[in-house]
Amino acid sequence: MTTRVTRRWRPRSLFQLVLLAFLVVMLPLGVLMFQAGQALSELSRLADVSARQAVEETRRARTQGALALEMERSARQYAVVEQESLLEIYAERLEEYRAILAHQRLLLGEEPDVAVLERQLEVLERLPELPLEAFREQLVLFPPFAERTEAIRRATNRHIDIRIESIRERAEGVQTRLWLQTAALVSASLVLMLLFTWLIIRPVRQLERRILGIGSGAPREVTRSVQGPAELVQLDERLDWLASRLDELEAEKQQFLRHMSHELKTPLASVREGTALLADGVAGELTPRQLEVLGLIDASGAELQRLIEQLLDYNLLQHNRQVAPERLDITVVIREVLAKHRLALSSKGMRVTCFDAPLEWSLDRTITARILDNLISNAIAYGADGGELEIRAKRLRDRLEVDVANSGDPIAEEDRHRLFEAFYQGRARRKGPLKGSGIGLSVAADCARLQHGRLELVEDDRLAVCFRLTLPLGIPTEALPHSRMPALEAGHHARN
Incomplete structure (x- = not known):
């Protein structure tokens, strides 16, 4: 006041x-x-x-x-x-x-x-x-x-x-x-x-800084009240109220996500444990048909667990912006991620081609693995059965480029400008009984930006879809601003 x-x-x-x-x-x-x-x-x-x-x-x-x-x-x-x-x-x-x-x-x-x-x-x-x-x-x-x-x-x-x-x-x-x-x-x-x-612009710029501060989601600091006409002073007071209300809504959202994840994961763990016991024959021998149905139930439970973890990853990225870069071999990280998807790739019948030469770079292991995990999962979900998955990497003078390309249907032009938006699902549908959450590539794009890099869709001569992860030579360790940066830069496309 x-x-x-x-x-x-x-x-x-x-x-x-x-x-x-x-x-x-x-x-x-x-x-x-x-x-x-x-x-x-x-x-x-x-x-x-x-x-x-x-x-x-x-x-x-x-x-x-x-x-x-x-x-x-x-x-x-x-x-x-x-x-x-x-x-x-x-x-x-x-x-x-x-x-x-x-x-x-x-x-x-x-x-x-x-x-x-x-x-x-x-x-x-x-x-x-x-x-x-x-x-x-x-x-x-x-x-x-x-x-x-x-x-x-x-x-x-x-x-x-x-x-x-x-x-x-x-x-x-x-x-x-x-x-x-x-x-x-x-x-x-x-x-x-x-x-x-x-005298007119000063309070307007003060309000602009307040609005940018509220929009960025950064912790509020004690600021001086706007000095200017009564309308702008009243607008400043309304912004104080809005900031307080947004803080309350953010706290409620966090509480909801914590409770929801707990409430979903607890019964899900019981379901998966029960399917594991049945598969082990604790309740008696099962016929091949029953084992097939049990396998479908377990696969659906695993997919549901993955979606819950994606949602939690997305929420974590919105509030934890710290990175811990270290010098390591990107080839090792890619092989670790591919090992997690070995069974899915085998079931899909996809041929995997991956470079195997050592390539050291300064990057965050966990965040980079999360990017590759989402890209490979996306290729498995939307790629052609019996198709190809190719992972390439090359080091340039000031950046590292990692390409994840797969065969299948190309991305529709009308979907490209929104594919990095959270919860947006394009016209293409996943192959399989389960539907995606629409946040996989949004999480991957945020992870790339955390390392001051970018994720984009590029043209490939052989394969229909090719995502390129570009990481700079040196990754700062400080956190990025809390606000979500635009998910799509000029000329960059992605797919959920």
Whole structure:
């Protein structure tokens, strides 16, 4: 159970955590969008104001040049025709020119041409008061006046260019600042995204480890409670309950198997003992027909005992994963197993071919014998009467390969991918009155994996069915994980 302190800072639900993550990650991006909008608005406003001012100043400079030209024209016309209305036009244009020049002074500041024009205006303002001859002599002032006006226009253009360059530099500064802010805020968003991803993934991975631990069947260890949203904490508590329940079911299964094996083997031993006494003639001589029936009863009892032992072997493999490798001759192990099946092979009429050259390897005697026992029993049960059983072995650089092949019907394709599953029985049926348990090859495959090897079905040129046991060069002595590994690896097939 979680403490009150952890519940205080933890979001109450996964939805709240995801929503909070979304809002916090989007916050820097929102700030970035707001600042970018502010900067763009500022640049847009500055560009609009500057454009308006540039248009107005350009228009004023052109008007100033036009006014200077009209002043000169009206003055020269007056000097020719001597009409007073021309002097009035001259005075009006001069006042307009003076007003525009005052704006230009505010724009250009201490520009020398502005001061010169102001002095020239003072002289030109007194022209109407002069006598006609003196007026005509002062007409030479207008060309320099026009040149100064043109200089003011060029100065205005330069001022506009300087302002545009300033706006461009300011825009570059804003762009640089936006790039820096973008890098910083996007980095902050990424960091926050990684943080919240970790906050979400961490409890999920803790639950995944818990589930793998429960599925592997390994002894439970004291683990810290999941720190995360309430849904995941509740799921962790449910997993605790599930683990406890699975432990109880496992204990009940073990108890059932122990009791079942005892309850089955005790009366079976009495039955076999009784058949042995009858066969020895304790109750009197038996006819050949009675001896035949008695032999069938004893054979069935022996088969039933073998099935019980297979079931116990399967249960033992699920809980005892220790191996004890030793260096020994694999040929000796194979001969010992064949000796156990000598009578069954003789009754089946199978011809046995087995290599006899010494071949030493590091392996577990008991586990390897159990594999070979199941493979040979499988060959006897499913092989053809009067057929062949061939056992081959070869040592490669890093592994040992032992083949157990027999004649008979080939394995159906639809059965191959499930034949290593416990209690699965394929379409082929055993030859004889008894039915198999479906765990023989499952036990053999588990025994192979205990030695870090594998059991697979391979193609053989002569015989219909060929199982290959592959053992590595060195077998670790530690136990494998308690969980059942997949019974069928890619490309490996087997038969129950």
